[in-house]
Amino acid sequence: MSKQRMIVFDDYMLVDPEIIWSAIQEANGDWKKVQEDLRAYLEAVQGMTKE
Numbered sequence: 001m002s003k004q005r006m007i008v009f010d011d012y013m014l015v016d017p018e019i020i021w022s023a024i025q026e027a028n029g030d031w032k033k034v035q036e037d038l039r040a041y042l043e044a045v046q047g048m049t050k051e
Helices: 017-026 031-049
Strands: 006-008 013-015
Touching: 013 017, 013 031, 017 031
Parallel strands: none
Antiparallel strands: 006 013
């Protein structure tokens, strides 16, 4: 069975914690960079959906 990893709404997103922990590990513990990256991703998605 497939697993849903991310759900994106207009103003927020729900992300599987495994994705976040993996991203923090890849960033050598720099959670602030991961936070910035996730915010940038949400803003990019919001930009695609604006009329």
